[in-house]
Amino acid sequence: MSDVFAEVPAQSTKPTIFFDGTSSRRRQVTLTFGDALEITEASGAPVRWAYADIRRADSPSGILRLACTTAAPLARLEIRDAVLAADVTARCMRLDEHRTSRRGVAKIVGWSVAATVSIVCVVLFGVPLAADRLAPLVPKPIERRIGDASEVQVKAIFGGKACEDSAGKAAFTKLVNRLRDAAGLDDDSMTAGVLPTAVPNAFALPGGKVYVLRGLLDKAQNPDELAGILAHELGHLKHYDNMRGLIYNGGTSFLIGLLFGDVTGSSAVIFASRSVVEASYSREAETAADTFAIEVMHKLGRSPKPAFELMYRITGKEGGSKLTTILASHPLTEDRLARMTKEDRPASGPPLLTDKEWQSLKLICGSGKI
Secondary structure: OOHHHOEEOOOOOOOEEEEOOOOOOOEEEEEEEOOOEEEEEOOOOOEEEOHHHEEEOOOOOOOEEEEEOOOOOOOEEEEOOHHHHHHHHHHOOOOOOOOOOHHHHHHHHHHHHHHHHHHHHHHHHHHHHHHHHHHHHOOHHHHHHHHHHHHHHHHHHOOOOOOOOHHHHHHHHHHHHHHHHHHOOOOOOOEEEEEOOOOOOEEEEOOOEEEEEHHHHHHOOOHHHHHHHHHHHHHHHHOOHHHHHHHHHHHHHHHHHHHHOOOOOOHHHHHHHHHHHOOOOOHHHHHHHHHHHHHHHHHOOOOOHHHHHHHHHHHHHHOOOOOOOHHHHOOOOHHHHHHHHHOOOOOOOOOOOOHHHHHHHHOOOOOOOO
């Protein structure tokens, strides 16, 4: 046998270590270079590794750690002698074939960039498109479940329980029912309530849940002012703007939950529920809701202008407030002001509530300050 293929014993001070991949025992071995690398333990049969199958494995500095594609997955050969390591490296021409080349790195970076762009496109275009398409198609039972989950979160944000005065509740239910009937909403399960917080706002949740916050009720001077605001919110409900906002603001996690039925356990519902209260609808959605409110008030023989007057009073006195107001989600633009004024008509229908009912509604949360 020539010098090139002579047996090269491991140095006793720097032994060659072999792990066979089936046990954790460290084996001291010697290496023989022939047509393949032979790994020999003193008391065992040699193990042959073809040079073409040997690959470099991760290792600390000063150690050449090798694996073999045809050996056990955990089999490792550790060479600590620099001369022996160089001899092995010279024979294993495919030692680093499995490692990522510059071209491979570029490919990984390229795919990463493509994935990032895809995610951005989904967020910017896919989720809004899905929200527009899915909102009208959500079955009523699922919509009610979503509304129930949102209601829990909304009540937690705004004081827990709704105001419970029986006479006030009866008056508020009467007002909402009159608006619902005029609007042609056939949801007999619609519920309404007033929440005890100073924030002046009103909103409708999926599943036919309508809420007024006491701050808005305190500022309303007559039923028509409150009715116009509620009619606007029913317009968003009629057009699925609230459901669309939940899907859009809840993002992909909400969509996945909706597809698999987990619409009440997702943290997206918590975020989306808050977004319903602070919703910023598109100009088109606001215009459509205004049109809906105008039509409803006219059907009832009442003017939509008082609702504008209520919004204007809130704007004038609290325009700089950091509180969530109805104007945060429904900005009072000049176009809306002009339109509400143009649609003003003398009252031709009966009052929406009697004076006594209105006073009961004003006291639904009690007469004390919040």
